[in-house]
Amino acid sequence: MPKRVLSVGQCMPDANAIARFLTSHFDVAVEESDIEIDTMEKLKQQSYDLVMINRKLDADYSDGIELIQKIKKSSDVKPCRLMLVSNYPEYQEQAVQVGAEYGIGKNEYRNPETVTRLASYLG
Template structure:
């Protein structure tokens, strides 16, 4: 069964790096969203196995933590796993406090530790 990852708020090159990492290790589709509205709309329309959210959204540099809060406070969506994409531990901890799973940083894209973090959500 093909899994689905939604990547929110990353620029084109970072989205492509995440997509390459995911599709080379998992049978998964990677979709891109840009903010809270299109992410929530997509989550309401289809089953998603994991959402990754950039700490600072590429489109307007708003805080990705706000998207995590929006997803986790919505009774229909709060069971969808979410990870923050940031190299900073304090922001990872803030995301976990809001209900996210500990994520990974852009410097860790493609490394074995990141693949291990993704396995519970993206392994068929």
């Protein structure tokens, strides 16, 4: 049974790159969501093993860390691990402070450490 991943707020090239990266290393089914309301609806209806949220959602440029906070505070969503997608360590630290796992950057897909980090959620 593949693990379920929700990729939130990525532009089309990044969404494709994340899906390619994940499916080449793990047995996963990747779904996408563009905006907060759609994301919250999906999280209420489905369980996901990992939710990967862009630092700035491409569709409306809303803040991914704020979305993480809203998900964490919502009693309606199914339990899930949240992770920020950002190349900037300072934003990764902020995301961890609000309850996310330490995430990955878009420049890290080729790093073996990235696969190792994700394996604990998707392996």
